[in-house]
Amino acid sequence: MANSKKYGINTRAIHTNTRVKLPTGDVMPPLHLSTTFENTQPGEYEYFYGRSGNPTRELFERTMASLEGVENYDEMHSFAMASGMAAVTLIGELVKPGENVVITQDVYGGTTSFFSKIATKRGIEVNFCDLDDLDKLNSLLNDKTKLLWFESPSNPRIKLFDYEKYAEIAHKNSTLLVTDATFSTPFITRPLELGADIVFHSTTKYIGGHSDSLGGVVTTNIKEIWEQLHSYQKTSGAIMSPFDAYLCQRGLYTVGVRLEVHSKNAHKIAEYLETSKHIKEVFYPGLKSNPNYSIAEKQMAMFGGMLSFNVEDHIDLKKFWESLELFKLAVSLGGVESLIELPRLMTHDNAEGTDAEIADDIVRISVGLENAEDLIEDLESALNAAAN
Ligand SMILES: Cc1ncc(COP(=O)(O)O)c(C=O)c1O
16 A cells, blocks of 8 residues: 555555565564564664564554555654653654743643653753733744644643644744644544644554553654654664554554544533533533534544533532542543543643643543443432532
């Protein structure tokens, strides 16, 4: 399959091939664990050493690039990393001392931590900004701005950013637009096709899809950036293990259909929460009342499985967690099971004291693949039990 656009996305997920065809005729790709590979002559080989390339990891990297719409995905494959944070730090390597980055305030806590605690020590200026405030954003962008960075949907307020609009702003300033698309995956939005320059995902979430594999993946369609990232991937060494790559490749075969159910369930739950007397506000891009609904319609094939909400003051959150039966109080997202968490204390605690700090009454849920009615019933009875 030479052209990533020839087939639809579900077909591409299933039919992207390995670079080297196996003589055994495996229909499903095997798991290659060898850390070193035999050369035919010094310097002549298909694969050389596990850190620089592994057939299992490479298949996943080719498939991801194809799904993101990279035309020559067989050469410009994605970069599979040991975790979503290893993907963040890989991209961070592009920024030199004296340069600056502008990041949305509504961003994953680990990203906030990396930029505010580690990147700043390398002489990089880091600015967190409400990207809706275009005057503020424009005042921060200058010829030293290497990256403009957001998540869409964002974490934890599930805000959307219009890719085409921010790509234009970034490119006017010769800045790279980077997006964390963990909540959407290429089955919902393909940011590179909308003007973003680098897209990444924590594969720990929807792509792995079963809460049993840690990883991250970075994709770009700019050759010069690809070459730099390729070299950093090899030397930084935080690559995805073959077993995680095997699980992620397997996850890609079903993530499209899983997301259809995640999205349908989340939509029903958002509609229920919107009518509940215990809830102040629901954040879900599929609700017509959501301020980002028109952006969602424009750039999302489905609305996704993530939503958040603020509870009314009469809800005792301690009682609420204790009363839930199906929703597990746990961090992470994108698995088959429904999870619930309090971002202020659980995922965004390291944003405390920064401009990216989160309100303490915002609750985030990752809606799983259970029956929607059961999930609604679980939330309703727990909210009633927690009402003072
Ligand atoms: C949106 C987002 N980006 C990045 C990460 C980091 O990924 P990982 O935990 O795989 O390092 C997370 C983790 O929760 C996340 O939610």
